[in-house]
Amino acid sequence: MITVEKIIEPNKNGRTHPFTVLCNDGLEYVIKMKNDFTNTHKVEFNELIAYRLAKLMNLSIPTAKIVCLSQSIIDSDANLSGIQAVSGPCFASELRRGTTALTRDLFNAAKNLNEIPSMFLFDEIILNDDRWSNWGNLFYDVNSSRILLIDHSDIFINGQIWTSYELNSYQCLPPTTVSLDGRNYEIAKDYVKGPAPFESIGKVINSLSDNQINNLFKDIPIEWQKNEEDVSTEDIIECKKFVLFQLRNYPSILNEIHKYFPSWKGGK
Incomplete structure (x- = not known):
């Protein structure tokens, strides 16, 4: 496993208190770990499952890995030790250069505008209500x-404190959805247009096998599953069932969110 070699700095933004680090593969990452502000390993679990699903849906996302944060590194940094960071496997996303302050000009300059409809559907599948109203969760x-x-x-509606019971309750029709609003939404919705903006992502989802979905939940670090407040076996089982349910019922999700996109013409 890749290990954290040096702490560069704590990130200024983020309720989970992420840190920029240098790892022994020579790359810089933004890492998230259990600490006094998260109180649970569900932060890392959420990040990992969302990352794997985004890759499966062919969406643009920084390369991520699980890296090891040692106790000696924590002890050597007052910022990390001050928030009682927990050693062991943590979620690491490769540091990229750019901005979260997206403007219409930056949207227009992007080479992957064709992904915008898929990004909206992705957030509905994982019940992420923290993207389109939050300035910090899209990156150019x-x-x-x-x-x-x-x-x-902060996915599955309740982010760091979701329960298996809640995920079970969301498996219903008409589907549970999250509202789409905010500044980023007001710009991005204009790129969901024409008679079939979700056709290509629909083909991708329809091609996914149950085995591919099961693989999203393989090799979850055992350290994230040790304590009751973290990720239980029941949580993993119910999360897998929920994601599979959402993917199988994505047409119903599209029916529910059609109203948010005035430039989406034609049938649902």
């Missing part, structure tokens, strides 16, 4: 000129 990458999905700590 200057090197690739692409809009990237970032920060998935």
Whole structure:
């Protein structure tokens, strides 16, 4: 496993108190770990499942890995030790250069505007209500000129404190959805247009096998599952069932969110 070699700095933004670090593979990452502000490993679990699902749906997202944060590194940094950071495997997203302050000009300059409809559907599948109203959860990458999905700590509606019971209750029709509003939404909704903006992502979802969905939940670090307040076996089982339910019923989700997109013409 890749290990954290050096703490560069704490990130100024983020309720989960992420840190920028240098790892022994020579790359810089933004890492998230259990600490006094998160109180649970569900932060890392949420990030990992969302990342794997985004990759499965062919969405643009920074490369992520699980890296090891040692106790000696924590002890050497007052900021980390001050928030009682927990050592062991943590979620790490490759540091990219760019901005979260997206403007219409940056949207227009992006090379992956065709992904915008898929990004909206992705957030409905994982019940992420913290993207389109939050300035910090979309990122314009200057090197690739692409809009990237970032920060998935607060998915499944209740973010760090969701329960398996809640995920079970969301498996219903008509489907549970999250509202789409906010400044980023007001810009991005204009790129959901024409008679079939979700056709391509629909084909991707329809091609996914149950085995591919099961693989989203493989190799979850055992350290994230040790305590009752973290990720239980029941949580993992119910989360898998929920994601599979959402993917199987994505047409119903599209029916529910059609009203948010005035430029989406034609049938649902």
